[in-house]
Amino acid sequence: xxxxISAALGLAAALFTGAALAQQPVDxxxxxxxxxxxxxxxxMLAGQGGNITVAVGSDAIIMIDSQFAPLHDKIKxxxxxxxxxxxxxLVNTHFHGDHTGGxxxxxxxxxxxxxxxxxxxxxxxxxxxxxxxxxTPPVAPGAVPKETYVGGTRNVEAGGRVAKLTHVNNAHTDxxxxxxxxxxxxxxxxxxxxxxxxxxxIDFANGGDVRGMIAxxxxxxxxxxxxxxxxxxxxxxxxxxxxVEFHKMLVTARDRIQKLVDExxxxxxxxxxxxxxxxxxxxxNSEQQAKDYTKMVYNSFKRS
Ligand SMILES: [Zn+2]
Numbered sequence: 001x002x003x004x005i006s007a008a009l010g011l012a013a014a015l016f017t018g019a020a021l022a023q024q025p026v027d028x029x030x031x032x033x034x035x036x037x038x039x040x041x042x043x044m045l046a047g048q049g050g051n052i053t054v055a056v057g058s059d060a061i062i063m064i065d066s067q068f069a070p071l072h073d074k075i076k077x078x079x080x081x082x083x084x085x086x087x088x089x090l091v092n093t094h095f096h097g098d099h100t101g102g103x104x105x106x107x108x109x110x111x112x113x114x115x116x117x118x119x120x121x122x123x124x125x126x127x128x129x130x131x132x133x134x135x136t137p138p139v140a141p142g143a144v145p146k147e148t149y150v151g152g153t154r155n156v157e158a159g160g161r162v163a164k165l166t167h168v169n170n171a172h173t174d175x176x177x178x179x180x181x182x183x184x185x186x187x188x189x190x191x192x193x194x195x196x197x198x199x200x201x202i203d204f205a206n207g208g209d210v211r212g213m214i215a216x217x218x219x220x221x222x223x224x225x226x227x228x229x230x231x232x233x234x235x236x237x238x239x240x241x242x243x244v245e246f247h248k249m250l251v252t253a254r255d256r257i258q259k260l261v262d263e264x265x266x267x268x269x270x271x272x273x274x275x276x277x278x279x280x281x282x283x284x285n286s287e288q289q290a291k292d293y294t295k296m297v298y299n300s301f302k303r304s
Contacts, residue, residue, distance in 0.1 A: 026048060026068075026070075028048075028068070028070040028071060031047050031048045031071060031074065032047065032074075033045050033046070033047040033071070033074050033075055033077075033078040034046045034047070035078055035081070035082065036237060038053075038184060038186050038229045038231075038237070039184060039229075040181075040183055040184035040186075041055065041056040041057075041083075041161075041184075042054070042055050042056075042181055042184040042186050043055075043056075043082055044229075044231050044237055045075065045078055045079075046236075047067055047071055047074065047075065048067060048068060048071060048098075049067035049068050049071075049097075049098030049099065049101065050065045050067060050093070050096070050098050050099040050190070050191065050233050050234060051065065051188075051231050051232060051233065051234065051235075052064060052065050052066065052067060052075065053065070053179070053181075053186065053188045053231045054079055054082060055158075055161045055163060055181055055184070055186075056082060056083045056085060056159075056161070057085070057088075057157075057158040057159020057160050057161035058159035058160050059085060059158075059159040060085055060086055060087070060088035060089075060158040060159045061079065061083060061085050061086065061087045061088060061158060061159075062087075062088065062089045062090075062091065062156055062158045062161055062163050063079065063087055063089070063090050063091070063106075063111075064090075064091045064093065064163065064179050064188045064231075065090075065091070065092065065093055065099040065100075065188075065190070066090055066092075066099065066100060066101060066102025066103060066106055067098060067099070067101055067102055068097070068098060068101035068102065069101045069102055069104060069105055070101075071101075071102065072102050072105035072106065075102060076109075085159070086110070087106065087109070087111045088111065088112065088158040088159075089111065089112050089113075089114055089156050089158055089163070090102070090103065090106050090107075090111045090112070090113045090114070091113075091114050091115065091156060091163060091165060091177065091179055092113060092114070092115035092116075092119050092145060092175075092177070093176060093177055093178070093179070093188065093189075093190025093191065093233065094116075094119065094172055094173045094175050094176045094177070094190050094191055095115075095118070095119040095122045095123055095127070095173060095175055095206070096173070096191065096203075097136065099190065099191070099233070100119070100123065100139075100143070103123075103139070103142075103143040103144070103145070104139070104140055104142045104143035107142055107143065107146065108142060112146050112147055113143075113144075113145040113146055113147070114145060114146075114147045114148070114149075114154070114156050114165070115145040115147075115148055115175065115177065116148065116149060116150070116165075116167045116175045116176065116177050117148040117149065117150050117175070118173070118174045118175030118207065119145055119148070119175040120144055120145050120148050121175075122173075122174075122175060122206060123138065123139045123143065123144050123145075124138055124139070124144055125138060126138040127205075127206055128205055129203070129205060130203065130204050130205025130206075130296075130299065131201075131205075131292050131295065131296070149165065149167070150167070151167050151169075152166070152167065153165060153166045153167075161181065161183065162181070162182070162183070163179050163180075163181060164179065164180045164181075164182065165177040165178075165179050166178055166179075166180070166219070168192065168212055168215060168216040168219065169212055169215075170207050170208065170209040170211070170212040170303075171192045171208065171209065171212030171213045171215065171216045172190065172191040172192045172200065172201065172202065172203060172208050172212075172213065172216075172233075173191075173203045173206045173207050173208050174206060174207020174208070175207070176190055176191070176192050176212075176216065177190065178190060178192060178216060178219070178220070180223060184229075185225070185227055185228050185229065186228070186229050186230075186231065187220060187223060187224055187228055187229070187230045187231070188230075188231045189216070189220060189230060189231065189232055189233060190233045191233035191234070192212075192213055192216035192217065192233070193216070193217060193220065193230070193232050193233065193238070193243060193246055194232050194233055194234045194235050194246070195230075195232040195234070195235030195236055195237070195238035195242050195246075196232075196234055196235040197235075197245075197282070197283070198283055198284070198285060199249075199283045199284055199289065199293040200213070200233075200246075201296065202293075202296040202297065202299075202300060203296075204296055204299040204300055204302075204303055205299075207303070208296070208300070209300040209303060210250060210253060210254045210257075210296070210297045210300040211254065211300060213250050214247065214250045214251060214254060217243055217246060217247040217250060218247065220240075220243045221240065221243055221244065221247065224239075224240040224243065225240065226239065226240055226241075228240055230242065230243065249279055249283055252276075252279060253276055253279065253293070253297050254297065254300075256275045256276065257270060257275055257276075257294065257297045257298055257301075258301060260273070260275060260298075261298065261301045261302075267295060267298050267299070267302075270294060270298050271291050271294050271295060271298075274290070274294075275294065276290065276293065276294055276297075277290075280293075
């Protein structure tokens with residue numbers, strides 16, 4: 001029998017371009033995991049959901065993000081095709097289900113999930129999407145990260161490979177980590193950046209804030225050089241030039257909407273004014289998404 005499971009919650013929470021898919025059940029059997037060699041024993045894996053990064057050390061592997069639980073076997077097989085070594089650590093860039101869905105099955109395999117501590121809190125409590133109102137229930141105890149850190153940076157090491165995790169406050173969510181592999185010059189952004197040339201969700205109901213998105217991308221512009229391979233949360237492998245473009249969009253959106261917030265305009269008034277109309281033409285897939293993005297930026301300034 002064909003196995004289909006609705007991925008609505010994870011995809012809807014993930015990004016706009018996932019929203020259309022969210023209404024459809026995903027046929028996991030048809031999803032293929034595609035591997036891109038980034039050099040220095042570091043790889044990007046794409047399938048359904050957030051991109052995965054794999055770093056192979058001398059005796060073990062670190063992976064960043066895990067897509068959906070039903071893809072666990074395929075992801076595991078794709079990693080086994082790279083190296084027979086065991087996976088020691090799985091890092092979560094944020095709590096959304098299209099990045100953390102594999103936590104349960106990978107931890108059942110003996111992998112240790114590492115994340116910023118707000119991910120543990122949100123996965124344990126369950127969450128609600130500020131745009132759709134959809135509720136995501138708490139995850140099973142086995143899917144909660146075993147190791148967490150609160151702020152600043154944390155190094156995760158396996159077989160000589162070091163993943164440097166850095167928490168950025170209130171960006172895509174309140175639990176984002178970006179990850180840098182200095183030895184490979186590979187930067188993993190999670191959903192604080194996408195390379196789809198489309199607006200990226202700001203999950204304001206779960207601590208997201210356009211100002212943190214900007215702060216994250218300004219860090220990437222400092223860390224990255226023209227040779228840096230940037231693994232985005234979604235979309236193909238990116239370069240610093242793609243971050244420049246994305247950052248510019250964020251700053252324009254923030255400047256225009258913050259001004260209207262400061263003038264005391266309501267959410268309805270701001271949405272009706274279409275302050276991002278010129279950006280919407282490029283960055284939004286639909287009128288609804290344009291409205292939603294304006295709403296997300298506006299609510300960045302109204303978070304309680
Ligand atoms: Zn996300």
